[in-house]
Amino acid sequence: MSEQIEQALSRKYDAGFYSEIESETFESGLDESVIRRISAMKDEPEWMLEWRLKAYHAWEKMEEPEWAHVEYPKVDFQGISYYSAPKSMKDKPQSLDEVDPELLKTYEKLGIPLHEQEMLAGVAVDAVFDSVSVVTTFREKLEEAGVIFCPISEAIKKHPELVKKYIGSVVPRTDNFYAALNCAVFTDGSFVYIPKGVRCPMELSTYFRINEMNTGQFERTLIVAEEGSYVSYLEGCTAPQRDENQLHAAVVELVALDDAQIKYSTVQNWYPGDEDGKGGIYNFVTKRGICHKNAKISWTQVETGSAVTWKYPSCILKGDNSVGEFYSVALTRGRQQADTGTKMIHLGKNTRSTIISKGISAGKSNNAYRGLVQMGPRSDGARNFTQCDSLLIGDTCGAHTFPYIESRNPTAIVEHEATTSKVSDEQLFLCQQRGLDPEKAVSMIVNGFCKEVFKELPMEFAVEAGKLLEISLEGSVG
Amino acid sequence: MLKISNLHASVEDKVIIKGLNLEIKPGEVHAIMGPNGAGKSTLGYVLSGRDGYEVTEGQVTFNDQDLLDMEVEERARDGLFLAFQYPVEIPGVSNMEFMKESVNAMREQRGEEPLTAAAFLKKAKEACKQVQLPLDFLKRGVNEGFSGGEKKRNEIMQMILLEPSLCILDESDSGLDVDALQVVAEGVNSQRDNKRSFIVVTHYQRLLDYIKPDFVHILADGKIVKSGDASLALEVEKSGYAFLGQAYEEAQA
């Protein structure tokens, strides 16, 4: 039976195509001049360049981290190009009609039409292609509500006071090796600002595409939700199928001021490499949010791609009564390695956090939950509940749980539970007896296992995530 | 419809079915009784194609096709339904989505369009009512946290929804009180017509008070040792399987 499951898991990667688009790409290598060039390309103010250089010099002195249970050939930081953009973007197209049709076609092929009339109603998209933002839709409509949704490169120029105030305020420049690198060389990403008391009228979403060979993508996203505001944001990611590894090192910062709510969802489908672990994206990402009084940040992620994932979307629960949530599905197969989880730092009184993590391992992959729940001395009445479930498919994969719990407050309560299970022969047989083929049966059982997480995704994307999982599980059955 | 000839089957190298013959025509209800360990449940698993149940000899034809050559789901789509003695739980997968997939798999086989969500819901609600399960059972995970009786009724509900041509009920009466037994039996009886056939596997005669069989077979040590009409079941009820001793010896001879 498990052989059938294995076969059911042979994956097709739908987003693995390459778009023939003429690009301007920096020669590989990294030094101060590269950072100056990036900054100049983006037409940045002096303070931004200085900020980048400070990060770069700090990074030079930092040590590359090594993680237990994660093995991969080291990244050659001089062998990567740090900037690549379609030539057509140089003239800064003013409307969709001016954008290179090849670019639009790429997104269409990925199921993301960028013409507003064709789009999912109620979803605004920022499309980032290699190092530049191609287009951001529905901007006028959002502006009416006072919402700013634009490429971060544009925000640096148009809203310097906001960017200056918040960039690096949640993830400090020297937070970790990859965050520091990102600070030095980030190229594009999204900036979101929701004014006081505004409920963002649409779902916001950024779609990241790596296209060019031998490039790294260093995106940076900053979301600021003013007092009492609300926003739901989703990011999606894909890349062409290639034998070489590519680096994606992003930084995401969320600021939820008093009574604000940010819902951040990720459907990560970077190219995972082939069966034997050749190629695939290294996804080394730092995501963190800070919650002020009564604020809430909710991270939901569906991770099916990347050769190596290293990612811990976290919440600093600074304000009293603030809430942090982390819902995660991570599916690994082939030789994929995922090391993901969250940090919930409880500083304020009556802060609450919930962690639901579902790991599915198949093939020769390894899937680890690594998390930290920290109850500070002033976190009176704080609560955490963590549930980590692993599903193993076959006996050549691994599932691991490394939860760190630290409490310094006698009135804080932390509860952690973890279980492991498999798709049982009985379950498969029942489904087959009811006429379902093994592929459908496995994907249905796995979907059921992930249900608690999927229900946290915005409706439009819950369907997409379910499909993604199904594609991931799709294949031939002998 | 179903013809079993000289069937031999084993589980983990242990021979359980040892030369079983049985023919079932459309519309017939066959009860299979027998002591524990006679191979009753094994027969259901072999016919439905469960992994690990190996047929070592004999043939089974189902609607003139070689049943043993078909995959589990192909048999199901061709109308073979097994109501499990111990239905497994599938956490997180709702009864509703499970049955919708299943019903549509059957319809696809028959060249029919998949049901719309509304049409399916209507059907499912009716089936749910028929076996007296609260409607919220449709939303709950498959068998998740169901009591023994609820699981059995859920199996019958699935049978009603899937409209199979051959239903194998594996001890669908075990662990049920009289009321629940009646619900199960009524569910089954409502599905009886001149085309649909049933194999009712049971340890006790009790169920056969409610589901009247056309034939009763006694299975012992892997083969049918005695066949008769409904009165045979009553005989078993009266004198237990003790009489088997002799019959069994005769069969052996």
Next chain:
Amino acid sequence: MSQWLEQVIDNAKDVSDFLTPTRQASLAELKAQGWPGKRTENWRFTPLTSVSQRDAVKVANAGEAEVPVIENLDVFDIVFVDGQLITSIADIDLPEGLTLSTLDDVSGDDEQAVKALFGHIKPQRHTFGLINDALATQGVFIDVAANANIQPTIRICNLTTQAVDVHSRVLVRIGEGASVTVMEHGEGNADSLTTAFAEYSIADNGYLEHYRFALFTDKAKQVGGSHFRLGDHARLNSTVVGYGSELSRLDVDIIHAGEFADAKMNAIYLLAENELFDLHTNIEHAVPNCTSEENARGIIGDGARAVFNGRIHIHRDAQKTLAEMNNKNLLLSRRALINTKPELEIYADDVKCAHGATVAEIDDTALYYLLSRGISRSKALVILNFGFIQELVNEIPKAAIGTWLLPKLSTRFSQMEVK
């Protein structure tokens, strides 16, 4: 590198006996590893500052120590005071099937048996275990013949009374189908440092009832371990009790090497003042069909600090494993701290494995229930808090040991400030 470690390595030069090859290998490994720092995962939450700049004290004359008495317990005592053996083993009237010898007095076949145990059951990477390999010349070898059922408890006491370094070793071989009870007891409050490591091999169908009482307090530092290897159908029932001191660290490794082996372990820690107690447990399911169950509960009061790291490792071949681990903690004070990490590392799919950890305060409903019965709030808190560890004391197989332990824990608890 620490001053203490340098002196220790220097002292190890003088040790020479039939175990020298293992001792040398451990020394080499020790030098290669160096002194653990904050970035060493195994010592992440447990600073070694109280040891690193200490002077290694080689030998001392045994001081005066009172051997704790457990009433109504049939027991043989083997007592070390300040590292010196004060029991005359030759005078013990041993039951049939039991052999006792000291490390400096083994010969013939026993020498081979000791060599097969020494450094072969505990993982050879623990800094202090390696130090113990190099320096432990004092030690006991307990040999239980096949099918022998030894009734009396064998207790090894390590008592310290002064500023001294003690390195002691216990090696136990339990034959096929044999059963025995072994207790490792450590106590002291002087500025001593005890490394006490024990290695147990339980052959097929053997049974070990095990106790480790690490009751060092104040400045008495201890770093030790109990390590077990279980054969086919072998069983282990272990109870660990830890107090904290300036530094108190215990490592337990249970290796399921034979199928259908079963291990149960209960651990209790009760920490007050500025004590530190660190329990690292590791259960290796290397073969199929084994079971393990671990329950660790701690109460941390005052400015004390507890560390729990419980690891379950299910190897690729260990199908049909059942493994459960649970760690529960109560913090009694705003200055207390707990770091807990229940880890799972799983490479086999057909297993049932679960762990849980909680840090909590007393259940409001339970408290309300007691208050409604007229019990004072402070008394109710004591009852509920203490009940939390009492549950595990009640599971101790030998009633006499539970009866002796409970008032000791309760006295210690009553001196702690309950918020």
